[in-house]
Amino acid sequence: MRSPxxxxxTAPLAILAVAGLALAGCAEAEDTGSTxxxxxxxxxxxxxxxxDALNKSFEQFTKDTGIKVVYTGDKSFEGNIVTKVSxxxxxxxxxxxxxxxxxxxVDTGEVKEAGEETEANVDKNWSxxxxxxxxxxxxxYAAPMLANIKGYVWYSPxxxxxxxxSVPTTFxxxxxxxxxxxxxxxxxxxxxxFASDAAxxxxxxxxIEDLVLRQSGPDVYDQWVAGDVKFTDPEIKxxxxxxxxxxxxxxxxNAGYGDVKSINSTAFGDVAAKVADGxxxxxxxxxxxxxxxxxxxxxxxxxxxxxxxxxVYGFVLPGIEADAANIEVGGEFVTPFSDSEAVQKATxxxxxxxxxxxxxxxxxxxxxxxxxxxxxxxxPLLQDAMKLLQDPNTTVRFxxxxxxxxxxxxxxxxxxMVSWIDGKDTDTVLSDIQAGYDN
Amino acid sequence: xxxxxxxxxxxxxxxARANAKSEKTAQARLTSRGATIxxxxxxxxxxxxxFGLFVTSFxxxxxxxxxxxxxxxxxxxxxxxxxxxxxxxxxxxxxxxQSFINSLGITIPATVFPLVIASLAAYAFxxxxxxxxxxxxxxxxxxxxxxxxxxxxxxxxLFSKGLTVNGVGIFPGFELxxxxxxFATVWIAHAIFALPxxxxxxxxxxxxxxxxxxxAARVDxxxxxxxxxxxxxxxxxxAIASFAIFQFLWVWNDLLVxxxxxxxxxxxxxxxxxxxxxxxxNQWFLQSAGAFISIIVPLIVFFSLQRFFVRGLLAGATKG
Numbered sequence: 001m002r003s004p005x006x007x008x009x010t011a012p013l014a015i016l017a018v019a020g021l022a023l024a025g026c027a028e029a030e031d032t033g034s035t036x037x038x039x040x041x042x043x044x045x046x047x048x049x050x051x052d053a054l055n056k057s058f059e060q061f062t063k064d065t066g067i068k069v070v071y072t073g074d075k076s077f078e079g080n081i082v083t084k085v086s087x088x089x090x091x092x093x094x095x096x097x098x099x100x101x102x103x104x105x106v107d108t109g110e111v112k113e114a115g116e117e118t119e120a121n122v123d124k125n126w127s128x129x130x131x132x133x134x135x136x137x138x139x140x141y142a143a144p145m146l147a148n149i150k151g152y153v154w155y156s157p158x159x160x161x162x163x164x165x166s167v168p169t170t171f172x173x174x175x176x177x178x179x180x181x182x183x184x185x186x187x188x189x190x191x192x193x194f195a196s197d198a199a200x201x202x203x204x205x206x207x208i209e210d211l212v213l214r215q216s217g218p219d220v221y222d223q224w225v226a227g228d229v230k231f232t233d234p235e236i237k238x239x240x241x242x243x244x245x246x247x248x249x250x251x252x253x254n255a256g257y258g259d260v261k262s263i264n265s266t267a268f269g270d271v272a273a274k275v276a277d278g279x280x281x282x283x284x285x286x287x288x289x290x291x292x293x294x295x296x297x298x299x300x301x302x303x304x305x306x307x308x309x310x311x312v313y314g315f316v317l318p319g320i321e322a323d324a325a326n327i328e329v330g331g332e333f334v335t336p337f338s339d340s341e342a343v344q345k346a347t348x349x350x351x352x353x354x355x356x357x358x359x360x361x362x363x364x365x366x367x368x369x370x371x372x373x374x375x376x377x378x379x380p381l382l383q384d385a386m387k388l389l390q391d392p393n394t395t396v397r398f399x400x401x402x403x404x405x406x407x408x409x410x411x412x413x414x415x416x417m418v419s420w421i422d423g424k425d426t427d428t429v430l431s432d433i434q435a436g437y438d439n
Numbered sequence: 440x441x442x443x444x445x446x447x448x449x450x451x452x453x454x455a456r457a458n459a460k461s462e463k464t465a466q467a468r469l470t471s472r473g474a475t476i477x478x479x480x481x482x483x484x485x486x487x488x489x490f491g492l493f494v495t496s497f498x499x500x501x502x503x504x505x506x507x508x509x510x511x512x513x514x515x516x517x518x519x520x521x522x523x524x525x526x527x528x529x530x531x532x533x534x535x536x537q538s539f540i541n542s543l544g545i546t547i548p549a550t551v552f553p554l555v556i557a558s559l560a561a562y563a564f565x566x567x568x569x570x571x572x573x574x575x576x577x578x579x580x581x582x583x584x585x586x587x588x589x590x591x592x593x594x595x596x597l598f599s600k601g602l603t604v605n606g607v608g609i610f611p612g613f614e615l616x617x618x619x620x621x622f623a624t625v626w627i628a629h630a631i632f633a634l635p636x637x638x639x640x641x642x643x644x645x646x647x648x649x650x651x652x653x654x655a656a657r658v659d660x661x662x663x664x665x666x667x668x669x670x671x672x673x674x675x676x677x678a679i680a681s682f683a684i685f686q687f688l689w690v691w692n693d694l695l696v697x698x699x700x701x702x703x704x705x706x707x708x709x710x711x712x713x714x715x716x717x718x719x720x721n722q723w724f725l726q727s728a729g730a731f732i733s734i735i736v737p738l739i740v741f742f743s744l745q746r747f748f749v750r751g752l753l754a755g756a757t758k759g
Binding site: 041043045046047048049050051052055070071072073074075076080083084086087088089091196267268269270272273276277288289291292294295296297303 | 500501502504505528532591592593594595596598599600694698699703704706710713714715716717718719720721722723724
């Protein structure tokens, strides 16, 4: 009886053993490939060409220090990083685009404080506003990296010349300009796109934030972001009404696409194509939209030139009064999950003007680093944007929906914008958004 | 030995006969003219979006941004740029071509491991009597209800931190955080997530093998090993093959599990494909090319195993 019994178990056991060996073998064999502390792994939500550029901007650093930096982009970074950090598998550094998310990560206790050198670099090179967003409970964790300015209005300088109109300097002039263009062309002047998969509606939140910041000023804006001024308060309703004068007016939108509701079905990046080919006169989007103009065509079939006399250009949405420089910005924060020497060196380097110059020089982005060289930026628009960020007279406020609790800033506010465009009345939308605080 | 093969052949014939009978009735119903026309119309409508994507993948990027794919019929202009760009720029640490290899490295073992374990387990549940068999089987089946998302954090922390209960180290955890090209965690995760359904489906199929066949083999002196390899495995091939297709497609198309568990150098195709369009989605036309690069392997797998698939689809789904 011995042999059948043994036979009975040998085959399955052998299979299991082989499978086990294969697993163990792979795990061990490849473990030796690790280069220890000398590789810094960064992950973030930046993907595509910008990720390639980011990887490239560490070449000099690697040459100087011997520390390898590998950046991995992930489109669904915002959701995955929380899982990875709570599972104990955080990258060495995460590039976090939202202070709200940064706070969630700091609350897990896994984020390490920025090293002394990094903090010194940030003190030297950034305005206190920016440092504040990386500081929690008096401890400084995350240095800012790149920036973008929200609230640009993209237009065609050539068409403006043809219509005999100029860039407006107050919000009232924007409305007048809209009316003029509408009368001259007989079509809607503005186009907008709110569609962005799960994040649909965010381009609308930028509109509202821009108007709150301009109409009611930075103090009300701060209180609003902190939750002290409610969505149902008159200041916020005023901003919705102002935006509604454009976005909910069937005569003013949605150029090149259709009626007001088509805003919800248009992808936020697609409007670049309509601005470039002339079917849309004005669109409101952050400075990053300049990247979208690289892959579109003008009516004549050429790649549009971005410049004050080119095919497309942008002006910052003006304030209620002329020369009031309140701008809304977005940006990323370099969040270390390790305090090894290599990581500290890398974060310190990323806070220097040298890093900003290299990355900005590779094109498409700007930095709020005060000592970076604006002339390195890849287009006149980005150069102006960088100068604006470095100007001490500019009041900078971070994107409000990124600062609010995620149930509002990445939840009811986004959804509210979508249903507002769908035709829901402003008061209902505002109380719906406010209700997000109770979730 | 002779008895083995005889029984083998007979039961194979039995099953083949039953299959042929039901195939015939189905064929009669499905080949009427009306049904054919409806099927063709549905097929055309279902293929239009894929066809549109296919056309888009050959159009210059700037064209894609301004006009729809149907304009190629009046104004044709094609390019292979999208494909070469997509293959060589990944938009993350890897290029699409590199992650293609990673995908193969993840998918093949992640299909084989659960199948090996599940077919053994299914055999045990069906033909070996042991105490608590039913409870354990219900328990395994019930695991299907646990959503993957709930298991991510605990499993990840098991992998990276290990498990310690009351100061006693039970499992040390893998030191894989900095490892290059390590797939072990992804394989294990995929195997774990696939097992409940695999065991359930294969069990239903394997338990349907006529009891006389198994008994005859036992009388002839076959042990469990022999019965498994000589009787059960050959008879269960359609079910195993169809589950292999399921599992292969699921792992090949998986983004979540791989993104969470794989180190950055081992990320699969889906991750690079997802990143191709860039932060602001301005290069989404590259994704159309990337999608067709990634579709090749599942197509090969599907067409080469198709004959099992149709037969095996119903396997284990119904009893009697």
